[in-house]
Amino acid sequence: MSTTLTVNSYFNDQVKSVALNNAEGTSTVGVMAVGEYEFGTSQREYMTVVSGSLTVMLPSESEWKTFAKGETFIIEANQAFQVKVTEMTAYFCRYE
Template sequence: MSAALTVNSYFDDKVKSVALENAEGVSTVGVMAIGEYEFGTSQKEYMTVVSGALTVMLPAENEWKIFAKGETFIVEANQRFQVKVSETTAYLCRYE
């Protein structure tokens, strides 16, 4: 296990995350500025809203769903999903 933290930046610095690895596995903790984003997954992701809210269009869905503080959504590997952010929002993403 490495002690180094990896900082990632996406969408012209509107989304930033810090990657970590610990006994629970690999996770990222990040912040999204107000905007609309599309993400792709390479692994199964468990995304939990820490502060704020995310409006999400999950793969194979046709309605947007709002996830508030403390709520989690799951996206399988090799999928794309869309996110609308109406207030700056923090999240935790755990990978499997």
């Protein structure tokens, strides 16, 4: 297990996350500024909104869905998904 924290920055510092590895596996905790983003996955991701909300276009859907504080959505491996952020939002992402 890594004992150092890894900070990742995306989209000109509009999205930042800190990666951690522990007994539960690999996760990131991050914040997204207001904007629109597209992410790709390399493994299954469980995204939970911690504060704020995320409006998401899931790969298999045709309509945007908003996830509020405490809600989780799952993105399968090797997929792309779009996110609209209307207020500064914090998230927790667990990888499988």
